[in-house]
Amino acid sequence: MLPHKQIELRLQQAVRAVLPEADVLAVLVRPCPDPKFGDYQSNALMSLAKSRKLNPRQLATDALAKLDVSEICEKVEIAGAGFLNFRLKPVVLAQTLQAAARGEHLFSEKAASPKTAVIDFSSPNVAKPMHVGHIRSTILGDCLARTLRLLGHRVITDNHIGDWGTQFGMLLLGWKHHLKPDALKTDPIGEMERLYKMVNATGEAMATVRDAARQELVKLQSGDGENLKIWREMIALSEKQFDEIYSRLGVKFDHTLGESFYNPRLKPLVEELVVRGIARESEGALVIFFDDIPSLKEHPTLIRKSDGGFNYTTTDLATLEYRLKTWQPDEIIYVTDGRQQLHFQQVFAAFRKWQSQLPSANPHLPTLAHVWFGSILGEDGKPFKTRSGETVKLADLLDEARERALKIVSEKNPDLPEAQRHEIARVIGLGAVKYADLLPNRQSDYVFSWDKMLALQGNTAPYLQYAYARIKSIFRKAEETSPAAPKRSEGGNIEHRTLNIELAAAEEITLAKHLLNFGLTLEAVAEEYRPNFLCNYLFELAGKFTAFYENCPVLKADSAVRDSRLALCDLTARVLKQGLETLGIETVEQM
RNA sequence: GCGCCCGUAGCUCAGUUGGAUAGAGCACCUGCCUUCUAAGCAGGUGGUCCCGCGUUCGAAUCGCGGCGGGCGUACCA
Numbered sequence: 001m002l003p004h005k006q007i008e009l010r011l012q013q014a015v016r017a018v019l020p021e022a023d024v025l026a027v028l029v030r031p032c033p034d035p036k037f038g039d040y041q042s043n044a045l046m047s048l049a050k051s052r053k054l055n056p057r058q059l060a061t062d063a064l065a066k067l068d069v070s071e072i073c074e075k076v077e078i079a080g081a082g083f084l085n086f087r088l089k090p091v092v093l094a095q096t097l098q099a100a101a102r103g104e105h106l107f108s109e110k111a112a113s114p115k116t117a118v119i120d121f122s123s124p125n126v127a128k129p130m131h132v133g134h135i136r137s138t139i140l141g142d143c144l145a146r147t148l149r150l151l152g153h154r155v156i157t158d159n160h161i162g163d164w165g166t167q168f169g170m171l172l173l174g175w176k177h178h179l180k181p182d183a184l185k186t187d188p189i190g191e192m193e194r195l196y197k198m199v200n201a202t203g204e205a206m207a208t209v210r211d212a213a214r215q216e217l218v219k220l221q222s223g224d225g226e227n228l229k230i231w232r233e234m235i236a237l238s239e240k241q242f243d244e245i246y247s248r249l250g251v252k253f254d255h256t257l258g259e260s261f262y263n264p265r266l267k268p269l270v271e272e273l274v275v276r277g278i279a280r281e282s283e284g285a286l287v288i289f290f291d292d293i294p295s296l297k298e299h300p301t302l303i304r305k306s307d308g309g310f311n312y313t314t315t316d317l318a319t320l321e322y323r324l325k326t327w328q329p330d331e332i333i334y335v336t337d338g339r340q341q342l343h344f345q346q347v348f349a350a351f352r353k354w355q356s357q358l359p360s361a362n363p364h365l366p367t368l369a370h371v372w373f374g375s376i377l378g379e380d381g382k383p384f385k386t387r388s389g390e391t392v393k394l395a396d397l398l399d400e401a402r403e404r405a406l407k408i409v410s411e412k413n414p415d416l417p418e419a420q421r422h423e424i425a426r427v428i429g430l431g432a433v434k435y436a437d438l439l440p441n442r443q444s445d446y447v448f449s450w451d452k453m454l455a456l457q458g459n460t461a462p463y464l465q466y467a468y469a470r471i472k473s474i475f476r477k478a479e480e481t482s483p484a485a486p487k488r489s490e491g492g493n494i495e496h497r498t499l500n501i502e503l504a505a506a507e508e509i510t511l512a513k514h515l516l517n518f519g520l521t522l523e524a525v526a527e528e529y530r531p532n533f534l535c536n537y538l539f540e541l542a543g544k545f546t547a548f549y550e551n552c553p554v555l556k557a558d559s560a561v562r563d564s565r566l567a568l569c570d571l572t573a574r575v576l577k578q579g580l581e582t583l584g585i586e587t588v589e590q591m
Numbered sequence: 592g593c594g595c596c597c598g599u600a601g602c603u604c605a606g607u608u609g610g611a612u613a614g615a616g617c618a619c620c621u622g623c624c625u626u627c628u629a630a631g632c633a634g635g636u637g638g639u640c641c642c643g644c645g646u647u648c649g650a651a652u653c654g655c656g657g658c659g660g661g662c663g664u665a666c667c668a
Contacts, residue, residue: 081648285666305666312668458616466630474627555627
């Protein structure tokens with residue numbers, strides 16, 4: 001168990017001894033904001049004292065009397081209003097690093113009770129190009145999936161693509177009358193988008209076009225052979241595009257169950273909801289009212305439109321039911337933009353209402369989480385919407401990123417073979433785009449900017465990848481200059497089985513202590529669904545490594561120091577690589 | 592009208608149960624490539640954390656009231 005966990009556990013036991021009724025799970029041990037206070041601190045006693053009108057310093061003293069962490073920490077200090085400050089014993093720090101060097105852990109622990117989580121993200125629409133608006137959901141969702149998996153949870157990713165709905169009426173009408181086969185061959189998505197826009201535009205002016213489109217939709221929904229055939233072709237063409245983008249992004253889904261998958265279930269589902277008295281007719285539509293939920297009292301949700309059609313609430317309820325039956329998840333996570341908050345409140349409330357009324361009511365309903373993110377804005381601060389020709393296509397963004405990175409790598413490192421420079425540019429460009437998306441708090445609105453997305457300096461992915469490449473460079477040099485250098489194990493890491501890690505320089509100690517906080521950070525990411533915590537952690541790690549790199553020569557040091565520093569380098573590289581991988585970002589050995 | 596979110600350095604933004612002297616990147620200024628990769632480092636400039644009141648030992652963070660902005664609010668998703 002990592003030292004801070006041990007401290008936390010013992011502190012919780014001590015608090016239980018002093019305040020038996022207290023919720024000790026809220027007693028947390030966190031890294032100190034400033035190393036002068038110590039390595040870890042707990043503020044919990046102050047809030048416990050406050051709610052009980054106790055003297056916080058006295059409570060701290062009482063808890064301390066029951067606390068024995070002497071083999072982990074130096075003397076525990078009570079500071080200020082009642083902070084407990086812990087300072088790790090150097091030997092504990094060294095032992096933790098050595099255990100990591102032996103491959104026993106990488107500063108994180110698997111969850112004690114693994115859960116099953118379904119993550120719903122990306123969800124692009126058929127017949128439309130993937131643009132920058134899709135990147136947040138895709139990258140965030142993928143990162144959350146990776147984080148939960150790393151922590152030992154069972155994760156099921158599901159891409160709920162938009163392959164059904166009213167847009168297909170217009171698409172079918174356009175396809176039948178205005179399709180340009182050559183254009184479809186060269187740029188299928190562009191051609192389908194053109195058809196949609198064209199019919200949509202004329203439909204706004206002409207009722208006959210609207211009606212014709214509606215007719216095509218009705219035919220599709222009632223199983224018309226020709227329309228189904230065209231519809232399937234549109235999906236196939238779109239999925240080809242999705243696959244290309246996902247392959248470039250390195251994003252994989254366990255399932256791609258689009259809206260149409262749930263189509264057969266919609267009618268019986270709605271009937272069931274009516275029979276159970278959850279939905280009722282209102283103004284010609286079937287509606288679920290939430291009179292018992294104040295925040296939703298004014299916001300009923302439709303599950304069948306007055307024209308008999310179903311909408312996305314219906315589909316989402318059917319989807320929830322399917323996921324529950326199929327995977328028995330503990331948690332279902334939806335990664336969409338914040339504008340859908342009300343919708344998900346309604347879906348979640350309707351689902352609970354429905355499930356609670358089933359005869360065999362499931363006592364263990366999953367946690368439903370809407371992980372929302374801010375809107376994408378243009379550089380003018382106005383909503384970045386699909387206006388004619390102004391959408392930045394995802395493929396173009398990735399191309400531009402790769403080109404800018406190639407230009408830089410060719411300047412910095414012209415001697416590398418061309419193929420290698422291209423590969424580096426791919427990894428760096430892609431990493432920069434992803435990192436730019438993960439770094440801000442997800443709830444902030446997102447001002448799209450080429451320069452920001454493609455920045456290669458400062459707090460960016462290339463900075464982290466650069467730190468990694470520098471470490472790898474040290475190891476290359478070590479092998480060149482000294483045949484007696486530590487050997488590489490099969491995993492590409494250095495063997496440390498007999499290694500003694502000794503930390504003397506301030507930069508070494510600071511770096512080492514930061515490594516210990518990797519798992520803590522991953523847990524925070526999983527808890528709050530916020531990958532930016534990991535970005536910041538890695539940026540600090542790279543910064544602390546750089547300080548070490550500037551001040552502590554590795555290869556020129558005497559044998560014992562050198563081996564210890566090599567081990568520290570290797571552990572840093574592993575955490576950087578693992579951390580970046582969790583963000584969905586690759587590393588390169590040289591750049 | 593109601594609901595959600597936001598307002599922190601010139602710009603873009605972090606800020607982990609309320610916690611210790613509010614941080615980073617960009618931009619700008621001064622230094623540092625015979626020394627493990629300068630996509631870097633060291634230092635400097637830069638703040639009424641929108642305003643006011645309150646709760647608290649302690650507020651950027653919580654409550655109330657303003658001001659400003661974004662989004663949502665029954666048949667698109």
